[in-house]
Amino acid sequence: CMVVSDNGSEFISRDLDLWAYHKGVVLDFSRPGKPTDNSFIESFNGKFRAECLNAHWFMNLDDARVKMEDWRRDYNEFRPHSAIGNKVPISLMKGSSAPPLT
Numbered sequence: 001c002m003v004v005s006d007n008g009s010e011f012i013s014r015d016l017d018l019w020a021y022h023k024g025v026v027l028d029f030s031r032p033g034k035p036t037d038n039s040f041i042e043s044f045n046g047k048f049r050a051e052c053l054n055a056h057w058f059m060n061l062d063d064a065r066v067k068m069e070d071w072r073r074d075y076n077e078f079r080p081h082s083a084i085g086n087k088v089p090i091s092l093m094k095g096s097s098a099p100p101l102t
């Protein structure tokens with residue numbers, strides 16, 4: 001298993017390195033100052049931050065879980081994505097040949 005990430009402080013900690021080592025996970029870091037190495041996740045993170053994290057007040061951890069799960073379901077199960085021919089990601093995961101949503 002591999003985790004691809006940028007060089008943010010949360011991803012270069014000794015704790016993460018030890019966890020990855022013990023779990024047999026390879027950490028693959030993008031080049032510093034090259035967000036295009038991770039463009040797909042940079043795009044996702046921007047959407048997640050703008051549409052979920054910055055759009056809601058979280059009253060407690062359970063409230064945060066509920067709101068993030070609602071956003072995740074919308075993003076993966078209902079929203080068409082232009083990068084995959086305006087299909088909904090869940091349809092591809094289920095092997096569907098459903099036509100693109102217009």
